[in-house]
Amino acid sequence: MIPRYSRPEMTAIWSQETKFRIWFEIEAHACDALAELGVIPKEAAKTIWEKGGAATFDVARIDEIERETKHDVIAFLTHLAEFVGPEARFVHQGMTSSDVLDTCLNVQLVRATDILLNDMDALLAALKRRAFEHKDTVTIGRSHGIHAEPTTFGVKLAFAYAEFERCRQRLEAARAEVATCAISGAVGSFANIDPRVEEHVAKAMGLAVEPVSTQVIPRDRHAMYFATLGVVASSIERLATEIRHLQRTEVLEAEEYFSPGQKGSSAMPHKRNPVLTENLTGLARMVRAYAMPAMENVALWHERDISHSSVERYIGPDATITLDFALARLTGVVDKLLVYPERMSGNMDRLGGLVHSQRILLALTQAGLSREDSYRLVQRNAMKVWNSYQTSGSADVDFLEELLKDPEVTAALSPETIREKFDLGYHTKHADTIFTRVFGSADAPTAG
Numbered sequence: 001m002i003p004r005y006s007r008p009e010m011t012a013i014w015s016q017e018t019k020f021r022i023w024f025e026i027e028a029h030a031c032d033a034l035a036e037l038g039v040i041p042k043e044a045a046k047t048i049w050e051k052g053g054a055a056t057f058d059v060a061r062i063d064e065i066e067r068e069t070k071h072d073v074i075a076f077l078t079h080l081a082e083f084v085g086p087e088a089r090f091v092h093q094g095m096t097s098s099d100v101l102d103t104c105l106n107v108q109l110v111r112a113t114d115i116l117l118n119d120m121d122a123l124l125a126a127l128k129r130r131a132f133e134h135k136d137t138v139t140i141g142r143s144h145g146i147h148a149e150p151t152t153f154g155v156k157l158a159f160a161y162a163e164f165e166r167c168r169q170r171l172e173a174a175r176a177e178v179a180t181c182a183i184s185g186a187v188g189s190f191a192n193i194d195p196r197v198e199e200h201v202a203k204a205m206g207l208a209v210e211p212v213s214t215q216v217i218p219r220d221r222h223a224m225y226f227a228t229l230g231v232v233a234s235s236i237e238r239l240a241t242e243i244r245h246l247q248r249t250e251v252l253e254a255e256e257y258f259s260p261g262q263k264g265s266s267a268m269p270h271k272r273n274p275v276l277t278e279n280l281t282g283l284a285r286m287v288r289a290y291a292m293p294a295m296e297n298v299a300l301w302h303e304r305d306i307s308h309s310s311v312e313r314y315i316g317p318d319a320t321i322t323l324d325f326a327l328a329r330l331t332g333v334v335d336k337l338l339v340y341p342e343r344m345s346g347n348m349d350r351l352g353g354l355v356h357s358q359r360i361l362l363a364l365t366q367a368g369l370s371r372e373d374s375y376r377l378v379q380r381n382a383m384k385v386w387n388s389y390q391t392s393g394s395a396d397v398d399f400l401e402e403l404l405k406d407p408e409v410t411a412a413l414s415p416e417t418i419r420e421k422f423d424l425g426y427h428t429k430h431a432d433t434i435f436t437r438v439f440g441s442a443d444a445p446t447a448g
Helices: 008-015 016-036 040-054 061-070 071-082 084-089 097-133 153-178 195-202 219-244 273-289 291-297 311-336 341-349 354-366 371-394 397-403 407-413 417-418 431-438
Strands: 138-143 147-154
Touching: 008 097, 008 153, 008 195, 008 311, 008 341, 016 040, 016 071, 016 195, 016 431, 040 071, 061 071, 061 097, 061 153, 071 084, 071 097, 097 195, 097 311, 097 431, 138 153, 138 341, 147 153, 147 341, 147 354, 147 371, 153 219, 153 431, 195 311, 219 311, 219 417, 273 291, 273 311, 354 371, 354 397, 354 407, 354 417, 371 397, 371 407, 397 407
Parallel strands: none
Antiparallel strands: 138 147
8 A cells, every 4th residue: 555545553554574573473372372282392482482572573584585485484484493593493383374374364454453443433423523513404405416305414414424333333243254363284174283272372362263264264254354344435435425516616515624725726726626535435446446356365276275365465454554544534524524504505595495395295185186186286386496497597486486376286275384385494303313313312412
């Protein structure tokens, strides 16, 4: 992953130094278990911990050895022996490379997921705060990009909160999915290593025992993990796309914060572009792209091949680093989002009251007209307003006045009844119900 879209804490998980330190811990914990079982001397296990634990692994030296051996785990073990000395012969007893590689990868994915869960908590907090801030800010809801009926901007953000809360639950499940350890030896048969070693290493590394491995941990687990990251990325893109649409000049109901000194265009000084949410749209595409190769990794040959290895060297770091950056960026966008209630109200009024058409339709049916006749009466008056709007860009014809002039409408509904159907509060009366469902209460949380 390029530094532009990387954050230090997540990047550190995928560094070579971190990887080799985890490899050492897996090997050393295995030695402890082997010592307890009497397979290797306890003093040897102690020496391995003392000398290896104090060592600073030289990445360049390991790379140098690998250029000769053409095998990364052997290169590491050779370098470890340079620190440990003769007792190094007891390292990796009965183990195979995948025991180290797969267990390490899962440790890294678990640690990465913990960061992602913290990111999600920050995003949820920002969404909740802004949702309550705008619980009663009336705005127009759109279907197909066209004005539909009123809602509130707070309800829009509550929808996003509920979506990301589900994403958090999926991340927790994905963490559990990959939090397994395999120390089962060649072809996963435990022929040369006791299953109790695996149990010990799993507990020490904060993992569960893989019930059955075939020299590798089954990759359906990883397929599910990366698919989950892809779903989270899709939710990021959905909210980012909503903000991008709301920032369009013709809409401008909300926009990204534009900092002092910021420039929107190298050519046009007036520009304020939704660059952050556009960036998030692109990053989401990348995270989703990593899900497909993870699924293709499931079908390995027999008990093991390494067709998955090169893939995971890319997608493990890149997917988690990118999603970490994207979640943090989206949190910043939501936290500083500029919201314009007056613009929302003005946009809603541009269509001359058409947003209340369904209430008139329902009132006519309740007054005894067929649905077909009711629809015809409402639509013919609504189209007069639409035609006016299309001509001038604002509705010069008022929907309420047209209805009041239509004798077929007034034959069924009194003027008072018609006017009552244009009450905005009718459309937002259940905002508290929605907030209670999403947040557990319709009352804004108190500070602190």
